[in-house]
Amino acid sequence: MGSEISKSSLTNDIIDDYVELTYLTKVEIIQIYKKFRSINETEVDNDIQYRIRFSSVQEVFPELKHNPFSDRLCSVFSSKKDNHFSFEDLLDLYSVFSKTCPDKVKAAWAFQVYDFNEDMQICKEDISEAITRLAKHRDRRKVLDDDEIDHISNVLLNEMDLQHTGSIGQLEFQHAIGKMSDFPYSFTLNV
Known part of the structure; x- marks a missing residue:
């Protein structure tokens, strides 16, 4: 050592x-x-x-x-x-963030990361914030305009909000993430 x-x-x-x-x-x-x-x-x-x-x-x-x-x-x-x-x-x-971490564990932590207002729900504003952060150029300029972000947020919320409450709970989030085959690879950091 x-x-x-x-x-x-x-x-x-x-x-x-x-x-x-x-x-x-x-x-x-x-x-x-x-x-x-x-x-x-x-x-x-x-x-x-x-x-x-x-x-x-x-x-x-x-x-x-x-x-x-x-x-x-x-x-x-x-x-x-x-x-x-x-x-x-x-x-x-x-x-x-390791490659060997089980998907359910990753999803539980990802839920907390994406719950920007920390209310134990992922709402439309949380989704919009995640999209905005992901869709910025390196120089911090927005790639998508507000209408595009709003549309994408609505589509994602409608797809993931199985109980039609207007927000996504942790179990709904884990269910949706479980259907995304790329999620485990995108939620990874190499040491």
Whole structure:
């Protein structure tokens, strides 16, 4: 494993525990740890639960920085809801986004990410926000106009809202996601 790991608070027993508790391999856990530790080696070596500002985490994990849902990922996966991540918060995120994570687990977490107003329902406004974020150019210009976003949001809501309540509950969302063969691949981050 190298001297970097041996001086730290991440022991082989802890790594083994993380392998049991996540959908990550030992190698993936060590890679994540090395990157996380590089942000503040002294503090992380002294306390594996040390929390680091999410903006600093994003600098070391560019796939988070450039994700159109990065603020939601922070909100959902920050265990203390404080805009900071611990190593375990980061493991939770990468575990959910791993290729080996079951689709139902991914769908449950995706529901939280897409529930922008955090009311335990995905409403038309949540869908519109997701579409807007996905349909922006790299220079942040909108690709779709408001009428197009409104139309797509209505179509998606009508297809997914099985109980005709005007919003989508978690079970409806999981049901709809289960029919999308590309979902598991699009909800994946490589370590």
